[in-house]
Structures are given as C-alpha cells and as structure tokens.
Amino acid sequence: MAILEVRDLSAGYGPIRALDGVSIDVGEGETVAIIGANGAGKTTLLMAIVGVVPARSGSVAFQGRPITGLPTHVVSRMGIGHAPEGRRIFPRLSVRENLELGGFTQTDRQALKRDIDEACGMFPVLGERMAQMGGTLSGGEQQMLALARALVGRPKLLLLDEPSLGLAPLIVERIFDVIGSLAKRGISVVLVEQNARAALRLADRGYVLETGRVTLTGPGAELAHDRRVREAYLGEG
C-alpha cells in the first residue's frame, strides 16, 4: 500500500498556479525523487502535502487517511517529517534545542535523548556543536541539523527539499549516504533535488515536474537513461 497518495493536487499563490493537477505515490519504504527546473513547483508540492500551502483542489492521503486541509502541526504529528527548502533551522536556538524541537511531540525525556543521540551518531559534528546557536553553523552543518531535526521526530515519511544545495561534494556525499540508509530503517522518502543524477541513483522511482505538472515518471535508473531527462537535467545532450 502506498504511504502517500497525492491525487490531482493543485495549489498556487494568488494568480500563480504553481501546481496543476499533480499525482504522485510513495510506497512503504520507498525513496521517490522529484526533479525539475527552478520554479517547476517542487517546493510548493512538498508544502502543499503538509498544508503550509493550501490545496486548491485534489487530495492528499497519508497511510490511507485523507490529510488535505489539516493544519501543518497535525500532519507533522501523524509522522511526516520535513527538512524544508533553505533549511529553516532556528537560528537563535542552540543545536540541542533545535534537535529537541524536532522531537517536540516526544514527551518521554529518555526516548527523546536517545533519538537525539542517534541523530548525532549520523552527523557527529552536531554532537560537538550542541551548545552553539543554530545560526552560527556553517551551511553544511545547518543542512545536517535540518535533516537530523526532522529525523528526531521519528517520521514514517520524510520530505527533503534540496538537501544538497550549495554544499561541498564531501558533505553532499555524507548527506546522500544518510538518505540512502533511511529506507533500511523503514522510512519512506520524497527527495526533491536539483542534483538529478545523485537523486535518481538513490531513488526507487522518480517524477519529473515541469511548470506544475508531472511530465515523466518511472524507476530511477530508467529515468536517468531517458533522453529527455539527460538533456534537460543531467546536462548531456
């Protein structure tokens, strides 16, 4: 059964139609890549799934339950984690407090501590920066914090919006390693990426988004070999 079902979803901003009847599915434990040019509507799609951007029509179901129109915090508490575009860590909270907020709904202090330790195990540098303010971290460290913060909430589904943007190759590799390990831990992933090559290599399936519509979909490897994808997103041609 699909953990996430998006059906004919439309959304926008004032007169702008950013999403125009998008349908995607994410299977249990599956990693799905969404690729597309700037302004294609990738961020809007993720934000519409969690209700930050209201849906104008269409529906979203999570684990078979409709979540269209639910407030964002309710969707989050159902088990959807989100590492949003631009990281959006809390700049004037310490790294520890940022991580604690990731587990905001976890009331068992011991369990929260374990979850934070586990997240720091994946990104040891965060463990060394616990008392530092989030805003003083480097870009790469902030991205790790955003990912770790989302993981502390023990999501069943994780939405990642361009986690590799602007980062050095070594850090990108580290972050993709972690994303690749999520499936083994039973976490389904929606990965939005400009770095289409890496994303499609990692993903079970992919969707190509163009001006708010899905124009192409298929298994990751297949998409990576598609002529149109290679020309438009892999810089070949």
Place this chain on the structure above:
Amino acid sequence: MFFLQQCLIGLTNGALVALVALGYTMVYGIIGLINFAHGDLIMLGACLALTLVGALGIAAGGGAATWAGVAALVLLCGLFCGGLNVAVDRIVYKPLRNAPKLAPLVSAIGVSFIFMNAGLFWLGPADRSFPDLVPSTNLLAHDGLQFTLKDLLVVLVVVPLMVGLSLLVRTTRLGKAMRAVSQDPVAAALVGVDVDRVIAATFFIGGFLGGAASVIYGLYINTIGFQMGFQNGLYAFTAAVLGGIGSIPGAVLGGLVIGLVRALSSAYVGERWTGAIVFAILIVILVFRPEGLLGRRTREKV
C-alpha cells in the same frame, strides 16, 4: 541621600513599567504586532480590581487577610486580563494573521478604543480613588530614606513574576516553542508545534502580567481612571522599544531605565518636563542603537 531616594522611587516605578512592557514585547516578539490595546487592557484590569475590592470586602490593615486579598486580586485580575487578551487575539488578530501588517495594527488601535469605552462605562468619566489597602509605612529605620510597604509590595509581585517568566521561556517546552515560533513559525509547525496555541499562550502570559500590574498600579498610585491606559501604555511601550522590542530582558531593563529617568527628572528638573525628557532620551538612544539596548542588530527574517 535625596539622590538615593529618587533612585529607589524610580526603580520601583520602573519595575511596574517593566511588567507592562513585557506584554508589548512578548506579543511583538511572537507575531510582530504592536498591541496598542495593551495599556487599555490594564486599565480594564484596574476596573476589575476596584470592583473586586468591594465585592470581596477586602479591607486595609487586616494583616494576613489583607495580603491574601491582594494576592487574590493579582491572581483574578491576571486571569481576567490574560483571558481577555486571548479572546481579542482569537476574534480580532487571528483572522488577520496573513494580512498586511497594517491591518492588525489598525485593529489594535480599534480594540484600544473599545476597551477605553468599556472602561468609561465601568468607572464613569471621573477618576476614582483606589482603596489604600497597603499603607506607606516606611520599612527603613532611617528618616531620610524611605522604602515603604507599598514598594515592598511591588517587589514582591514583580520579582517572582519576572523570575517565573524567565524560567518558563528558557527552560520549559512551551518556552522553547515560543522562541521557535518567534523565529520561524512555519518551521515550528513542521516539527509539530501548534503555532496558534503558542501564540494564544503568549497573549495569555502578556495579559496576565498586565493584570498583575493593574492591581499594583491601583494599590501604589491609588487613583485609576478610564484614560490611564494611554499614558501608562505609552511609557511601557517606550520601555519595550528602548530595551529592544521583542527582547524580554530588554523590556525589564527598559522599564527600569524609564522609571529612573522619570523619577530623577521629576526631582531635579520638574514634573512637567518628565515626558519630554523620557522621549528625548529614547530618541537619542535609538539614533545610536536603533535596535534598542538589548535588541538584535540584524533581523534574520526568512
């Protein structure tokens, strides 16, 4: 000795200003709204306090009974102002959350007028005297220096409230959520924070502090009137800006500074110059430190 006395008066008054300033700074910190109705909310708190003194039969000089009465006043007026503040947020500001900043601001001015009219209804047009439940007995064995029972009352109410607030904001789950919402409400919602509830809690706390301040104001100044909200609100707002609006320690510092300046300028320059001097100092400080004494220099708004 005279100077020391003026400083004492200034600090006590300043503590009261700070309590009101906190209401401005907390609401601004969380939703970026200058809540113009806050001063008038406190006026309504004072109305309730006056009514309750009669209704509960709280009398002066009753020792423990009087103090218990005062504590009940602080609690009830705190709850009243906190609740009223939350109701106003729900009804007036919440529907305007995504509207241009000017809309809630103008609405706040409207709420201020509505409150003032309610106060006019409640108290009548003339100033009313507030019962002198706590006498001005000097607690110091010194003729030149006065620290009265009234001053002690201010300290006894203000200090625990401020310590409590500081602990709440720094150490509790709600406090962490409040700071998160003030920095990035969308990111806070994404981790499961119910942003509207956190905002409501902030309005409640700000209102509660204002309600407590209204009782102390009545007991300390002994005169209340339906127009008291404007001037007191203005001084408290000034204190919040002076300290750096959005900053909790800033509001406390700003309140104390304003209290001191008011007391010293009344003593050395003359009462009628006080307002001018306070605002001249505000302007000078803002010219050199636009973000206020303890405010942040850069706003990293996403």
